[in-house]
Amino acid sequence: MPLPAVFDLHCDTLTAFMTPNRCPFTLDDPASAFALSRLPAGVDWCQCCAVFVPDGLTQEEAWRYYCFHRDRFFRQAERFASRAAPCRTGEDIVRAWEQGKTSLVLTVENACFLAGGLDRAEVLSRDGVRMASLTWNGPNALGSGSQTKEGLTPLGRAAVAALEEAGITLDVSHLNDAGFRDVLAAARHPFAATHSNARAICPHRRNLEDWQIREMAIRNCIIGLNYYSPFLRSDGNEADLDDLCRHIFHFLELGAGDCLALGSDFDGADLPPWLDSCAKVPALWDRLLSAGLDRSGAEKLFWKNALAFARKNWSQRPCAPL
Numbered sequence: 001m002p003l004p005a006v007f008d009l010h011c012d013t014l015t016a017f018m019t020p021n022r023c024p025f026t027l028d029d030p031a032s033a034f035a036l037s038r039l040p041a042g043v044d045w046c047q048c049c050a051v052f053v054p055d056g057l058t059q060e061e062a063w064r065y066y067c068f069h070r071d072r073f074f075r076q077a078e079r080f081a082s083r084a085a086p087c088r089t090g091e092d093i094v095r096a097w098e099q100g101k102t103s104l105v106l107t108v109e110n111a112c113f114l115a116g117g118l119d120r121a122e123v124l125s126r127d128g129v130r131m132a133s134l135t136w137n138g139p140n141a142l143g144s145g146s147q148t149k150e151g152l153t154p155l156g157r158a159a160v161a162a163l164e165e166a167g168i169t170l171d172v173s174h175l176n177d178a179g180f181r182d183v184l185a186a187a188r189h190p191f192a193a194t195h196s197n198a199r200a201i202c203p204h205r206r207n208l209e210d211w212q213i214r215e216m217a218i219r220n221c222i223i224g225l226n227y228y229s230p231f232l233r234s235d236g237n238e239a240d241l242d243d244l245c246r247h248i249f250h251f252l253e254l255g256a257g258d259c260l261a262l263g264s265d266f267d268g269a270d271l272p273p274w275l276d277s278c279a280k281v282p283a284l285w286d287r288l289l290s291a292g293l294d295r296s297g298a299e300k301l302f303w304k305n306a307l308a309f310a311r312k313n314w315s316q317r318p319c320a321p322l
Helices: 059-079 090-098 110-117 120-126 154-165 177-186 210-218 239-252 278-290 297-314
Strands: 005-011 044-052 083-084 103-107 129-133 169-171 224-226 261-262
Touching: 005 224, 005 261, 005 297, 044 059, 044 090, 044 297, 059 083, 059 103, 059 110, 090 103, 090 297, 110 154, 110 169, 120 129, 120 154, 120 224, 154 169, 154 177, 169 239, 177 210, 210 224, 224 239, 224 297, 239 261, 239 278, 261 297, 278 297
Parallel strands: 005 044, 044 103, 083 103, 103 129, 129 169, 224 261
Antiparallel strands: none
């Protein structure tokens, strides 16, 4: 049976290619790994689109940056309204699929601007943001990313509560281990690692330790499998299907079969050629089934787990007007 649906927890397409003379409509740029016109025919698709906020901006610069790209998201949603719809709940996603449209979900990578006012979490919620991380790779006023060693600050722990109160899922993909432990103490709701793999298979600090994976499975969290070669293998060679399978089966061995999803990192990393485009994902479906992943597990990985998570954790609030 052909691939029915895909639910991808992370791409950087929205903020990619921000250079002169490039297509301003990044969600359908021919150079994008994710592009609406390149989606495989007959596949229901939900794409989480991150506003990636780089390190080094002041809180106010970061807030203006977020607002600029949020507005671009809605302008693009309006431009492509016949083919795509901004969504904030599982029901919205399914409704868009029933209308033959791609579901687009707004997220944030590095919500450092919350340090300028935790009430901004409510603004994010009104904008339709469904997931947000507190850091990227470096430190900020909320905590420290994967390239540092410190955990969350007191303000960062308060930001966890503010996001949860606003109905926004916390994303821990770029936190270090100390920050992850602080999240375990502060979080009262399931959280996400939108684009992280298994550190036992590839010892990169951006990947998850076994104890973290087990804890996320216990808490009914969601984990997105990242396609970036250096997160799939550690010897500097290009990742292949066997590498991806090793991560998948390791997650399954740890009891994470109900919380494993896809988190491609399209347009945010150099991906292996066999998986560097949304058009190539149906071939991944076929290859994983041939490699021994059973159909039920494949369905959970490709869309069912993420959709179930959205239905349980993303509340109904009105999206910002187009």
